[in-house]
Amino acid sequence: xxxxxxxxxxxxxxxxxxxxxxxxxxxxxxxxxxxxxxxxxxxxxxxxxxxxxxxxxxxxxxxxxxxxxxxxxxxxxxxxxxxxxxxxxxxxxxxxxxxxxxxxxxxxxxxxxxxxxxxxxxxxxxxxxxxxxxxxxxxxxxxxxxxxxxxxxxxxxxxxxxxxxxxxxxxxxxxxxxxxxxxxxxxxxxxxxxxxxxxxxxxxxxxxxxxxxxxxxxxxxxxxxxxxxxxxxxxxxxxxxxxxxxxx
Amino acid sequence: xxxxxxxxxxxxxxxxxxxxxxxxxxxxxxxxxxxxxxxxxxxxxxxxxxxxxxxxxxxxxxxxxxxxxxxxxxxxxxxxxxxxxxxxxxxxxxxxxxxxxxxxxxxxxxxxxxxxxxxxxxxxxxxxxxxxxxxxxxxxxxxxxxxxxxxxxxxxxxxxxxxxxxxxxxxxxxxxxxxxxxxxxxxxxxxxxxxxxxxxxxxxxxxxxxxxxxxxxxxxxxxxxxxxxxxxxxxxxxxxxxxxxxxxxxxxx
Numbered sequence: 094x095x096x097x098x099x100x101x102x103x104x105x106x107x108x109x110x111x112x113x114x115x116x117x118x119x120x121x122x123x124x125x126x127x128x129x130x131x132x133x134x135x136x137x138x139x140x141x142x143x144x145x146x147x148x149x150x151x152x153x154x155x156x157x158x159x160x161x162x163x164x165x166x167x168x169x170x171x172x173x174x175x176x177x178x179x180x181x182x183x184x185x186x187x188x189x190x191x192x193x194x195x196x197x198x199x200x201x202x203x204x205x206x207x208x209x210x211x212x213x214x215x216x217x218x219x220x221x222x223x224x225x226x227x228x229x230x231x232x233x234x235x236x237x238x239x240x241x242x243x244x245x246x247x248x249x250x251x252x253x254x255x256x257x258x259x260x261x262x263x264x265x266x267x268x269x270x271x272x273x274x275x276x277x278x279x280x281x282x283x284x285x286x287x288x289x290x291x292x293x294x295x296x297x298x299x300x301x302x303x304x305x306x307x308x309x310x311x312x313x314x315x316x317x318x319x320x321x322x323x324x325x326x327x328x329x330x331x332x333x334x335x336x337x338x339x340x341x
Numbered sequence: 342x343x344x345x346x347x348x349x350x351x352x353x354x355x356x357x358x359x360x361x362x363x364x365x366x367x368x369x370x371x372x373x374x375x376x377x378x379x380x381x382x383x384x385x386x387x388x389x390x391x392x393x394x395x396x397x398x399x400x401x402x403x404x405x406x407x408x409x410x411x412x413x414x415x416x417x418x419x420x421x422x423x424x425x426x427x428x429x430x431x432x433x434x435x436x437x438x439x440x441x442x443x444x445x446x447x448x449x450x451x452x453x454x455x456x457x458x459x460x461x462x463x464x465x466x467x468x469x470x471x472x473x474x475x476x477x478x479x480x481x482x483x484x485x486x487x488x489x490x491x492x493x494x495x496x497x498x499x500x501x502x503x504x505x506x507x508x509x510x511x512x513x514x515x516x517x518x519x520x521x522x523x524x525x526x527x528x529x530x531x532x533x534x535x536x537x538x539x540x541x542x543x544x545x546x547x548x549x550x551x552x553x554x555x556x557x558x559x560x561x562x563x564x565x566x567x568x569x570x571x572x573x574x575x576x577x578x579x580x581x582x583x584x585x586x587x588x589x590x591x592x593x594x
Contacts, residue, residue: 261550261588265549266552270551300512301574302517309572309573316566323559324555324559328580331577333574335513338513
């Protein structure tokens with residue numbers, strides 16, 4: 094039981110939620126793959142994790158590019174022999190009022206969040222089917238419920254929910270589960286970069302009056318990645334301090 | 342499972358004298374929590390306590406009328422005094438009396454609502470102030486997938502739907518007190534299907550996307566996440582543990 098000996102690919106794991114999730118998984122005995130589009134971040138994270146004695150490899154690649162994804166997955170299977178867990182965590186947001194958003198804002202947000210998750214799921218699922226075991230965990234966002242200024246991001250994350258449910262229905266009989274985690278306001282470098290006034294305002298809107306931590310999200314990933322979570326599939330688990338219940 | 346931190350917590354499991362309550366008791370007990378099991382039928386309480394104890398878990402049972410406010414209050418006071426706190430409350434009562442509307446009496450309706458919902462209200466009512474005093478608490482309710490709507494179950498489905506509103510309201514009310522409130526919704530669990538024929542079992546299994554029925558341990562696994570420190574920032578949520586069957590219904594996310 095647990096995730097001992099499992100091979101886990103965590104996309105966008107050069108920093109923030111993805112990096113901490115990868116670390117938690119490694120601490121619990123998984124072999125991990127660090128992926129990021131920025132090569133520097135991958136190398137730095139891999140070095141850091143190797144120093145901790147983790148079984149880890151790095152794969153810098155652009156997950157919106159099918160050829161690069163295929164190559165990455167082949168490399169992982171070469172190194173570790175299989176892929177058991179895929180965490181589609183890589184994401185980004187271009188926010189703005191509808192009248193200000195560009196076509197490029199839309200395309201890049203949809204591509205990184207949604208197309209990337211699709212391409213990675215497609216590339217790994219055959220290996221999971223072979224072993225009759227797989228865990229696909231998509232990091233969506235509470236924002237899929239909609240938010241002013243979030244047209245591209247909300248749409249991309251809503252797309253991930255549909256993707257998750259479809260994967261769950263399509264792969265359920267193969268021992269593969271697919272679930273979503275919908276984080277709320279999490280204390281990440283991205284959040285810390287906001288102006289002080291905005292940070293205060295956002296925190297005041299939380300039912301708990303607090304931010305979530307990257308550990309909260311990482312632990313939810315571990316919960317769903319576990320062998321024992323085999324009867325949980327097609328679900329959206331919010332890690333948002335209750336913000337999904339009422340955001341007015 | 343080291344990351345599900347429940348060591349030294351005190352867990353009160355209500356309405357749990359059945360295989361699901363047993364699995365929850367074993368799981369939380371093995372994680373290091375003290376287990377107190379409360380239900381109405383003394384014989385069933387004893388039998389479940391014995392099974393949990395046989396698994397090597399420290400557990401005690403208490404048979405009271407879980408729909409009687411005075412008895413619930415007294416039990417909560419007693420447990421809280423003796424154990425020092427009640428950190429985890431699991432509301433697992435499940436009273437199944439599904440009736441087609443044309444066959445249902447007022448008693449059937451009242452029976453479904455009271456048996457399923459009253460214990461959840463009463464135990465939360467008396468346990469929450471104890472949790473608030475400690476600024477820590479985990480309330481986990483167990484619901485059932487039928488609440489999404491199935492023919493011939495309107496009285497039962499209405500009762501189980503009540504848990505939805507209760508969970509969300511209480512979660513918001515207690516969010517700043519360090520108390521989370523979540524619900525695990527069980528799908529088709531093998532144990533309740535024993536009365537079905539082989540053919541009916543196969544049909545039930547085929548209707549589940551993962552092509553197997555659930556086991557009590559599947560429910561206990563999910564409960565242990567919500568009952569632990571690990572789920573700090575997760576509150577007001579309804580998690581289906583149903584092999585994906587919930588996806589066939591709207592209102593499932």
